[in-house]
Amino acid sequence: MRIRDFGINIGNLELGTKNSITDVHGVTVGHVTLNEGPIQTGVTAILPHQGSIFEEKLIASSHVINGFGKTMGSIQLEELGTLETPIVLTNTLSIGTAADSVINFILRDHPQIGRTTGTVNPVIGECNDMILNDIRAQAVKKEHVLQALTEATTHVKEGSVGAGRGMVCYSLKGGVGTSSRIIRLPHGSYTIGVLVVTNFGQLSDLKIGGQPVGIQLAEIQKGEEGTDKGSVMIILACDLPVTDRQLNRILKRCSAGLARTGSIISNGSGDIALGFSTFTKIPHNPIGRPLSIASIHEEEIDHAFRAAGEAVEEAVLNSLTAAEPVTGRDGNYRASLRELMQSYGITLKG
Numbered sequence: 001m002r003i004r005d006f007g008i009n010i011g012n013l014e015l016g017t018k019n020s021i022t023d024v025h026g027v028t029v030g031h032v033t034l035n036e037g038p039i040q041t042g043v044t045a046i047l048p049h050q051g052s053i054f055e056e057k058l059i060a061s062s063h064v065i066n067g068f069g070k071t072m073g074s075i076q077l078e079e080l081g082t083l084e085t086p087i088v089l090t091n092t093l094s095i096g097t098a099a100d101s102v103i104n105f106i107l108r109d110h111p112q113i114g115r116t117t118g119t120v121n122p123v124i125g126e127c128n129d130m131i132l133n134d135i136r137a138q139a140v141k142k143e144h145v146l147q148a149l150t151e152a153t154t155h156v157k158e159g160s161v162g163a164g165r166g167m168v169c170y171s172l173k174g175g176v177g178t179s180s181r182i183i184r185l186p187h188g189s190y191t192i193g194v195l196v197v198t199n200f201g202q203l204s205d206l207k208i209g210g211q212p213v214g215i216q217l218a219e220i221q222k223g224e225e226g227t228d229k230g231s232v233m234i235i236l237a238c239d240l241p242v243t244d245r246q247l248n249r250i251l252k253r254c255s256a257g258l259a260r261t262g263s264i265i266s267n268g269s270g271d272i273a274l275g276f277s278t279f280t281k282i283p284h285n286p287i288g289r290p291l292s293i294a295s296i297h298e299e300e301i302d303h304a305f306r307a308a309g310e311a312v313e314e315a316v317l318n319s320l321t322a323a324e325p326v327t328g329r330d331g332n333y334r335a336s337l338r339e340l341m342q343s344y345g346i347t348l349k350g
Contacts, residue, residue: 001338002158003317006348008209010317011310016180019314021193022154023180024237026050026278029195030152031162031176032144038134040328043098044089044162044176045148046195046235048276054110054120056281057082059293061244062274063251065258069231069270072099073123081244083276084284085122086149089163089197089233092128094140099124101145117284125233125272127199129166132328156195159322166328168230169198169319170206170214170262171221173326173334177319181307183240185300190240192304194254194311198319200230200269205262208317208348213341214262220344231270232258234312240304241279241294251275253305257312 002019003010016023026049033042048058060083062074072095077083085106088098102122107113113120129135148162156178158164164175180193203221206214234254242250251273258265265271280293296304320337327333341347 001321003314003321006321008348010209010314013307013310014182016182016191016193019180020156020178021180021195021235021237022156024191024193024239024278027193027237028152028154029156030148031157032148033161033165034139034144035165038329039137039139040166040326041091041129041133041139042162042165043140043144043148044164044197045145045152046087047149047152048083048086048237049278052109053086054084054106055284057084057284058276058278058282059242059244059247059280060276061248061251062272063248065255065271065273066265066269068268069126069272070095071125071272073121074274076121077123082282083123085120087123087125087235087274088145088148089125090140091133091135091163091166092126093135093138095124095126097138097140097142098145101142104142105146105149123274125274127163127167127197127231127233127270129199131168131332132326132334133166134329158318160324160326163197164319166326167197167199168334170201171203172320172340173323173336174198175319175323177315177317177322179311179314179318181311183303183307185296185303190238192236192238192240192307192311194315195235196312196315196319197233198316200232200271201263205264207260207262211348213346213348216346217340229266229268234273236273236275236308237278239278241296242277243293243295246295246301247275247277249301250304250308253308254312256309258316260313261316
């Protein structure tokens with residue numbers, strides 16, 4: 001179930017066809033979920049387009065909302081303003097494995113890398129799933145990452161899957177969520193899609209459609225909520241004509257969506273937003289003439305700001321409503337939002 005199945009409609013903008021990051025044409029997502037006793041983890045891969053991302057790079061940017069995280073590849077991404085690999089999300093101690101796998105994935109089809117051209121910059125994001133997952137086991141292997149990359153489709157599973165398998169959000173079972181918005185400008189209609197891996201927040205802060213549901217649940221749970229020491233990875237895709245500077249401005253507005261769900265963006269939280277636009281492709285090699293990079297007028301960007309905030313808010317809530325309960329390492333258990341609401345007769349008002 002998604003948040004709209006409860007009668008809660010987030011924001012005012014039009015949804016994409018699937019209300020998913022894959023409403024941005026060319027974007028696909030793959031998951032591999034590891035679910036065996038104390039191993040509760042996985043991998044999520046986002047492919048930005050279906051061609052050679054190394055040969056046809058995309059305008060990209062990153063924004064650190066709070067920097068308690070171990071994201072890989074964002075320095076070059078921010079410096080050059082381009083993305084040249086898929087984005088892979090996993091747990092904190094598996095970022096090295098994920099990076100090796102993405103490098104191998106790109107090297108396989110590009111023999112010139114490290115010979116006649118430079119190297120490659122894999123972009124990896126992480127959250128710490130140690131409450132439910134035996135993270136020290138480093139169960140994510142290269143074959144899992146490759147499988148997520150090669151099996152990516154336009155259908156995005158949500159909840160306790162992929163990189164979200166072991167995540168905890170607002171002291172409940174978190175995970176993967178996605179959402180999208182359409183913005184209409186005089187020169188065309190454009191899609192902004194978001195995918196999140198949620199691993200942050202404490203229960204009493206949770207708000208759904210402005211309703212302080214978390215306070216009710218925290219009172220019922222009687223002190224079982226944890227402190228806010230988690231993280232969130234936000235991946236924003238769009239087909240909007242933007243520069244990397246404009247995209248960075250849009251990424252900054254993702255924090256508005258987090259805040260509307262109740263996040264205070266705490267000290268111990270790694271809250272990172274990575275984004276790309278498929279509108280312009282940047283060739284790897286010079287083409288002998290200046291590049292032409294289209295961009296919207298700055299006065300039009302408020303539409304994208306609103307879309308980013310709405311999509312992030314809804315994606316976070318979808319990660320909660322779609323999640324199933326999980327029992328993991330040392331018998332640690334996290335209930336789902338649906339489970340608690342049904343058990344205690346709490347309803348949402350649309």
